[in-house]
Amino acid sequence: VSETIFMARSADRAANGGAIPVLLYHSVPAAEPPDDPLSVSKARFGSHLDAICDSGRVPVSIEALAEGLRGERDLPERPMAVTFDDAYEDTVEAVDRLNERGIPASVYVTTGQIGTGEMLRCDQLAQLASRGEGVELGAHTVNHPYLDELDLERVREEVTASKSRLEELVGREIGTFAYPYGAYDRRVREAVIDAGFRSAASVKNAISHRCDDPWAIARWTVGRTTTAEEIARILAGAGAPPAWQHVRLRTRGYRIARRARRRIVERLGGAR
Numbered sequence: 001v002s003e004t005i006f007m008a009r010s011a012d013r014a015a016n017g018g019a020i021p022v023l024l025y026h027s028v029p030a031a032e033p034p035d036d037p038l039s040v041s042k043a044r045f046g047s048h049l050d051a052i053c054d055s056g057r058v059p060v061s062i063e064a065l066a067e068g069l070r071g072e073r074d075l076p077e078r079p080m081a082v083t084f085d086d087a088y089e090d091t092v093e094a095v096d097r098l099n100e101r102g103i104p105a106s107v108y109v110t111t112g113q114i115g116t117g118e119m120l121r122c123d124q125l126a127q128l129a130s131r132g133e134g135v136e137l138g139a140h141t142v143n144h145p146y147l148d149e150l151d152l153e154r155v156r157e158e159v160t161a162s163k164s165r166l167e168e169l170v171g172r173e174i175g176t177f178a179y180p181y182g183a184y185d186r187r188v189r190e191a192v193i194d195a196g197f198r199s200a201a202s203v204k205n206a207i208s209h210r211c212d213d214p215w216a217i218a219r220w221t222v223g224r225t226t227t228a229e230e231i232a233r234i235l236a237g238a239g240a241p242p243a244w245q246h247v248r249l250r251t252r253g254y255r256i257a258r259r260a261r262r263r264i265v266e267r268l269g270g271a272r
């Protein structure tokens with residue numbers, strides 16, 4: 001009973017803050033490899049698709065979301081977003097299945113890995129780039145490092161080189177970025193803004209909301225064992241804390257969360 005009450009309360013809180021669930025997928029293989037906690041099998045992904053459609057939420061791109069957070073455009077009443085990191089070969093089919101049901105997807109590409117192993121090939125990238133509104137392409141560095149552990153020069157290199165490489169490959173401007181492992185700090189975030197990105201996605205395993213940071217949008221990681229029911233709960237704004245209430249972060253993350261929280265309080269007028 002207490003769990004139900006807790007869930008109802010977090011749903012309420014998230015609803016009050018305007019919950020914006022952003023799902024983060026990685027590989028969607030035919031069968032889930034037992035050693036990869038982040039792979040979601042095709043069959044399971046199908047059940048997630050149903051949950052997304054049943055949620056009645058309006059899927060948007062990360063760019064649209066960021067513009068909404070900055071007040072540059074109106075967001076739909078109950079927005080959500082679906083994102084994929086790293087860009088695997090099997091991302092193309094997953095994105096197709098979303099698009100078939102009218103759901104756009106954002107795909108963050110690690111440019112140094114294109115065409116290697118089970119990662120997306122150049123021709124598949126071109127295929128995704130031709131989907132128009134259905135696919136938003138974003139940069140995810142060249143080498144997928146923990147950016148907060150690099151010196152600033154290397155941070156800038158990873159951020160700008162992945163942007164220009166991706167732009168060269170798809171022939172259009174790339175405006176969104178995702179931090180590998182969700183790892184960022186103030187320097188990294190500023191380097192991303194300086195490089196000309198207009199939005200960035202983090203991880204946080206929390207639910208984004210109307211006061212979230214457009215350059216560190218919270219996402220919830222979908223894993224191998226995530227059920228359709230869990231997806232439904234997340235899309236209802238429950239099952240995970242709103243981004244600013246997430247205090248169970250480790251080490252460095254805690255400092256970042258504290259800072260983010262302060263920014264939100266300031267933005268809400270609490271500190272002024």
Ligand SMILES: [Zn+2]
Binds near residue numbers: 085086140179180181
């Ligand atoms: Zn990644």
